[in-house]
Amino acid sequence: MISRLSLIKVFAASFFMQSCWNYEKMQALGFAAAISPAIDEIYKDSDGEKKAALNRHMDFYNAHPYMAAPILGASIRLEEKHRSGEASADASVRFKSSVMAPYSAIGDGFFWSSIRPLASCAGILAAFFWGMWGPVIFLLAYNVFHLWMRWVGLKKGALMGEEVVTFVKSLQMPKWGQRARYAACALIGIGVVAAAWGAASYVRYGFAHGHVPRWALVFAASLAPVTLGLNELIKRGLSIPKLLYLAVLPLILYGMLKY
Amino acid sequence: MLNKILYDTVVVSVAGGALSLDRTAAFQTMVSRPIVAAPVIGYLLGYPLIGLLCGAALELLFIGDLPVGTYIPVHETGMAVLVTAITVETYKLSWLNLYEVRGGGVMGAAFLLPAAVAVGIPVSRLYQSADRLTRGFNAKFLHEAQQALSQGGDVNLTAENLKGAACFFVTMSVALFITVLPFLLVVSFAAPHLRYMPRPFFPAFAALTAVGAASAYHAVETEKSLVIFLASCVIGASLYFVVS
Numbered sequence: 001m002i003s004r005l006s007l008i009k010v011f012a013a014s015f016f017m018q019s020c021w022n023y024e025k026m027q028a029l030g031f032a033a034a035i036s037p038a039i040d041e042i043y044k045d046s047d048g049e050k051k052a053a054l055n056r057h058m059d060f061y062n063a064h065p066y067m068a069a070p071i072l073g074a075s076i077r078l079e080e081k082h083r084s085g086e087a088s089a090d091a092s093v094r095f096k097s098s099v100m101a102p103y104s105a106i107g108d109g110f111f112w113s114s115i116r117p118l119a120s121c122a123g124i125l126a127a128f129f130w131g132m133w134g135p136v137i138f139l140l141a142y143n144v145f146h147l148w149m150r151w152v153g154l155k156k157g158a159l160m161g162e163e164v165v166t167f168v169k170s171l172q173m174p175k176w177g178q179r180a181r182y183a184a185c186a187l188i189g190i191g192v193v194a195a196a197w198g199a200a201s202y203v204r205y206g207f208a209h210g211h212v213p214r215w216a217l218v219f220a221a222s223l224a225p226v227t228l229g230l231n232e233l234i235k236r237g238l239s240i241p242k243l244l245y246l247a248v249l250p251l252i253l254y255g256m257l258k259y
Numbered sequence: 260m261l262n263k264i265l266y267d268t269v270v271v272s273v274a275g276g277a278l279s280l281d282r283t284a285a286f287q288t289m290v291s292r293p294i295v296a297a298p299v300i301g302y303l304l305g306y307p308l309i310g311l312l313c314g315a316a317l318e319l320l321f322i323g324d325l326p327v328g329t330y331i332p333v334h335e336t337g338m339a340v341l342v343t344a345i346t347v348e349t350y351k352l353s354w355l356n357l358y359e360v361r362g363g364g365v366m367g368a369a370f371l372l373p374a375a376v377a378v379g380i381p382v383s384r385l386y387q388s389a390d391r392l393t394r395g396f397n398a399k400f401l402h403e404a405q406q407a408l409s410q411g412g413d414v415n416l417t418a419e420n421l422k423g424a425a426c427f428f429v430t431m432s433v434a435l436f437i438t439v440l441p442f443l444l445v446v447s448f449a450a451p452h453l454r455y456m457p458r459p460f461f462p463a464f465a466a467l468t469a470v471g472a473a474s475a476y477h478a479v480e481t482e483k484s485l486v487i488f489l490a491s492c493v494i495g496a497s498l499y500f501v502v503s
Contacts, residue, residue, distance in 0.1 A: 013417065019284045020423025022397035029401045033420035054416065055408050058401070065287050113323075116289065117479045120322050123294045124315045134311060135295045142289050181479040182487055188475050189491025195468055197499050202366075219465040223472065224492050230473030231480065240320060240474050241333075241380045247470050248373045251463035255370075258459035 001158055002038050002076060009037035010072060011154055017068055026062035031072070031096075038076040042083050053079055056093050063100040064107025066149045070164045071096055071103060073157020081161065095162055106173050114177035114184070115145050121187035128194050192227055196220040264447055267348065268440045271300050275340035276432030282336055283390070284424040293317035293339035300343040309350060309368040313343040316372055319471030323478025334386030337435060338379045344439050345375040348446045353453035373463035382438050389434040390427075397423040 001007075017030035032054050039057075043050035063071060074095055081087035119142035127134025157164040199220040233243060278299065281291035289295065293314040301310015317339050324332035346368050349355075355367035400419045407414035476488065 015286045016284070016417075016420055016424065018287070019427075020397045020400050020420045021283055022394055022401055022423070024398045025401055029404055029416065029420050029423070032404075033416040036416050048411075051408055051411060055405075058405055058408070113478070117322050117475065119289070120292070120294065120318050121475060121479075124318055127294065127311055127315050132298065132307065132311065134315065135298055138292070138294050139289060146288065178481065181481055182483060184479040185476070185481075185484045185487045186491040188472060188479070189488040190495040191475075192472055192488075193492055193495030193499060195472070196496075199465070219462075219468075223469060224489075226469045227472040227476055228485070228488075230470060231477050234473060234477045235480075240324075240470070243473075244320070244376065244380065244467070244470050247466040248377060248463050251466050252374055252377060252460065255460035255463055 002041050002080070006037045006041045007154065007158060010034055010076065011151060013037060014065075014069060014072060014150060014154065017065055025058070025060045027068070028058050028061045031061045031068070032057040034068075034072055035075060035079075039079065042076075042079050049083075052089070056090065059093055059096075061096060061100060062104070064104045064111065066111055066146055067103035067107035067153070067168075069150045069153030070157040070168055071099055073154040073159070074161050074164045076158050077161035099165065103168070106168070110173040110177040110180075111146070111149075114180035115142060118180045118184040118187070121184045121191065125187055125191050125194065128191070128198070188227075189224075192223050196223045199223075260447055261444075264348070264443045265440070267304060267344070268436060268443055270303050271340050271344050271439060272432045272436040274300060274303055275336065275435045276428045278340075279334070279336040279386075279431045280424060280428055282334075284427040291336040293321070293335050296336050297339040297343045300340050301347055304344065304347040304351075306347045306350065306368075308365050309347050310343045312365055312368055313346050313372060313375070314339055316376065316467060316471055317342060319468075319475050320376070322475045333380075334383045334390060337386035337431065337438075338376075338383045340435055341382060341439055341442065342372070342375040342379045345378070345442050345446060346371050348443050349375075349450045349453065352447060352450035354451075355453060369464050370458065370460035373460060373467045376467060378442070385438060386431065386434050389430040393423075393426045393430045396426055 002010075013034040013036070017027055017034050019033075020029040021027060022029075035057055036054060039050055039053045043053055057075070075092040078087050078092035078095060082089055082091060119138050122141050123134045123138025125134075126137040153164075153168075156167045160167060196219070230243065230247070234240065238246075275296070278291050278296045280286070281288060290299075294311075294317075295314065297314025297317065298307050298310040301307045301313070304310075317335060321333055321335045321338075324335065349371050350368045355371075400422045404414050404416055404419040476484065
């Protein structure tokens with residue numbers, strides 16, 4: 001395996017894999033830049049082979065940025081095998097091409113669709129109760145999973161080569177993603193109650209100061225069913241911006257008239 | 260005052276450009292998300308709690324907008340910067356900042372938020388366009404690197420790669436500057452006329468919250484969502500009555 005220093009350099013460079021994202025080859029340059037510390041070490045005795053290796057890693061590449069870690073690690077292992085004559089020159093490229101689409105789907109489903117909404121809901125709820133701790137809790141809740149995948153995925157890939165697919169499979173990310181979505185849903189329910197509770201406090205404040213904030217009362221009582229009702233509209237194809245304009249603009253005009 | 264507006268615009272544009280790097284070009288640790296970016300912008304403008312309010316609302320609204328494949332989602336970082344700047348500056352220049360009782364300050368900003376979001380959504384298309392422009396331009400660095408390698412010359416791939424990140428930063432900062440400045444200039448003229456707590460805008464804020472909750476629910480909806488959602492509402496409400 002490559003030295004720990006080179007692995008750390010690859011790890012650091014992997015955070016910039018999408019820096020030069022473009023429509024032609026997408027993350028190709030970023031991948032080549034990320035793997036270059038390892039290529040420099042593996043082919044340190046042969047400048048020609050080093051350039052050839054970097055050139056073949058400039059092929060089209062697009063994958064989820066965190067799931068790129070096991071791909072990166074496995075590509076490094078396959079380049080080492082090629083150097084020692086155990087694998088062909090294009091083994092790493094073929095491996096990348098075969099796994100980038102399924103790994104993107106796994107990464108999108110787990111990180112973007114499950115962990116990020118869960119962390120967002122946790123952060124928003126924390127912001128409601130504890131103010132500035134909200135963003136901190138959001139970042140902690142999300143990056144625990146993110147940084148673990150980047151580092152462990154890279155190490156496992158560098159150790160196991162193509163067999164890293166068994167490691168990724170063992171994580172059962174679709175199953176845990178589903179559970180994360182359940183947890184996010186529960187947090188949304190608690191958040192709806194918290195918002196209603198906030199509105200109810202405003203109602204009590206209003207009564208104590210001689211005015212009746214009827215709207216706050218309606219809001220507190222109806223937020224949960226309204227949430228479900230609006231969700232039905234979104235499911236029928238109404239985009240969030242359009243729904244926002246339909247719901248909010250008339251009330252802004254109402255506010256301007258009453259002000 | 261104009262100098263202050265210009266200074267604030269430059270500060271939030273540069274900060275917004277740096278934060279938006281996290282969306283695509285670097286790290287992806289989610290500091291570009293509204294719940295983090297908006298409080299940062301709010302802090303730079305002197306009101307982090309208002310930034311947090313803006314960030315939480317926008318986070319809820321765009322929780323399910325995913326960067327899948329080549330799709331570029333709504334530029335939530337740009338929106339967070341714009342909405343927070345408009346809300347904070349309106350709050351600062353109006354009489355709302357005199358209502359510093361019982362969290363009245365943040366409440367006043369809450370009533371300004373729906374209008375800021377309403378203007379932010381169409382403007383955010385410009386940020387998406389800036390993103391697309393950068394992605395198109397970045398192919399130039401790819402070609403330069405490929406040409407250098409194929410000719411057998413030495414090429415610093417890291418440097419070529421980071422040029423792409425620099426492009427993302429520059430285009431986003433410029434896009435933020437040219438969009439934030441006109442709004443802040445309008446706010447500087449209009450906000451001093453805001454002399455009373457804008458309570459009539461509470462229904463708009465309530466609607467914004469409801470749409471945000473629906474957007475979040477939709478983002479995580481599965482076959483068991485309804486049961487879990489209703490159960491957590493009941494448990495949350497029971498806890499509220501027990502605690503209070």
